[in-house]
Amino acid sequence: MTVVERREIALVDLLDRLLAGGVVLTGDITLRIADVDLVRIDLNALISSVNEQVPSPFEELA
Amino acid sequence: MTGLRYVYAVCRPFGTPLQAELRGVMGAPPALLHHHGLVAVVSTVPEADFCEDALKAHLEDLDWLAATARAHQGVVDALTTVTTPLPLRLATVFRDDSAVRTMIEAREDDFRRLLDRLHGRVEWGVKVYLEPGAAEPEPAAAARPASGRDYLRSRRRQSHEQEERWQRAERFAHRLHERLAERAEEFRMHRPQNAALSGSPGQNVLNAAYLVPRAHSEEFVELVDRTKDEEAGMRVELTGPWAAYSFSGEVSGTSSAEGSGSSSGAESGARAGAESGARAGAESGARAGAESAAGPGEGR
Numbered sequence: 238m239t240v241v242e243r244r245e246i247a248l249v250d251l252l253d254r255l256l257a258g259g260v261v262l263t264g265d266i267t268l269r270i271a272d273v274d275l276v277r278i279d280l281n282a283l284i285s286s287v288n289e290q291v292p293s294p295f296e297e298l299a
Numbered sequence: 300m301t302g303l304r305y306v307y308a309v310c311r312p313f314g315t316p317l318q319a320e321l322r323g324v325m326g327a328p329p330a331l332l333h334h335h336g337l338v339a340v341v342s343t344v345p346e347a348d349f350c351e352d353a354l355k356a357h358l359e360d361l362d363w364l365a366a367t368a369r370a371h372q373g374v375v376d377a378l379t380t381v382t383t384p385l386p387l388r389l390a391t392v393f394r395d396d397s398a399v400r401t402m403i404e405a406r407e408d409d410f411r412r413l414l415d416r417l418h419g420r421v422e423w424g425v426k427v428y429l430e431p432g433a434a435e436p437e438p439a440a441a442a443r444p445a446s447g448r449d450y451l452r453s454r455r456r457q458s459h460e461q462e463e464r465w466q467r468a469e470r471f472a473h474r475l476h477e478r479l480a481e482r483a484e485e486f487r488m489h490r491p492q493n494a495a496l497s498g499s500p501g502q503n504v505l506n507a508a509y510l511v512p513r514a515h516s517e518e519f520v521e522l523v524d525r526t527k528d529e530e531a532g533m534r535v536e537l538t539g540p541w542a543a544y545s546f547s548g549e550v551s552g553t554s555s556a557e558g559s560g561s562s563s564g565a566e567s568g569a570r571a572g573a574e575s576g577a578r579a580g581a582e583s584g585a586r587a588g589a590e591s592a593a594g595p596g597e598g599r
Contacts, residue, residue: 249497250424250538251368253489253506258544259388260309260413262402 302343303350304393307374308384308542309403309410310338315381324370334400335407340378341399349392358390375542383418385410386542413547421516421540423509425479425523426492428501428534429468464532471530472505478526482519483509487545501534508545516540 305324312333323329323342332339347353357363371389378384393399403410444450480486491503511519523537
């Protein structure tokens with residue numbers, strides 16, 4: 238498999254899977270942080286780190 | 300007991316022990332919790348960091364999120380070398396071992412069904428990018444517009460070319476996807492990645508995951524490899540093999556990207572907000588970083 242250079246996995250590729258994929262269970266702690274919340278959280282974190290000037294698109298949801 | 304239980308994955312029992320040096324979230328070594336013929340892979344995390352409030356705050360911290368995601372992936376990746384794990388979503392946390400056992404009992408039928416479905420299969424990620432400014436070398440001879448009308452004409456031509464490039468990219472991505480889907484058992488469309496977040500040059504027009512038997516992975520990879528130089532101005536990227544994250548979600552509700560309207564789905568609303576209307580962005584030509592494209596799989 239020549240194409241698969243083992244570079245460090247890009248964080249966005251990781252988050253596509255870890256925040257949008259995987260089995261969703263209702264844990265003791267995470268019961269309200271499932272699904273949609275996490276998707277919001279990851280973008281929120283990423284956007285604010287990429288550009289402090291970009292206002293959060295989720296403010297109204299807070 | 301001051302620690303909570305972080306669960307990475309559920310597996311069937313496997314003979315090989317985990318590497319002794321393997322570390323999970325916050326540096327703790329993962330352990331195997333056997334119950335009802337299944338294995339939960341767990342580690343202990345401090346309650347102070349993983350109680351609901353702390354977790355919410357941490358998840359907004361990119362460094363923390365990245366470290367946790369990489370640790371989670373590290374454990375799941377190690378599991379893929381010895382078994383086919385069913386990966387859980389990031390930050391699935393239980394009070395103690397007995398809560399994990401209760402969870403296994405409640406979901407064991409689902410777990411077994413999914414584990415059977417995924418056995419011996421891996422996920423490959425394929426992304427297609429329209430390279431920035433590729434294939435549009437301005438005829439250098441026609442340097443300065445002679446008049447306002449020439450200027451407008453050239454502007455119109457440019458936006459026309461822009462649109463053509465976009466359509467060509469979509470056709471290419473669509474053709475590639477059809478070929479790959481034929482070789483895969485299942486596929487999922489992820490939302491195209493925002494260039495500002497990924498740091499990758501170009502416009503992401505396809506971001507898909509394919510479920511492929513390990514035995515056919517080499518062929519699949521070769522197929523992707525062959526398409527790389529097929530069309531000028533397009534870049535094809537392969538990631539994997541991944542544990543089947545994209546195929547482990549709920550049976551219902553995971554396929555919202557397939558055949559649904561391009562901007563529908565409450566679940567996608569959050570992302571769509573930040574990756575505003577792709578087509579509009581592409582057509583205007585004046586694209587800000589925080590925009591992305593709708594994938595070709597999102598039927599239109």
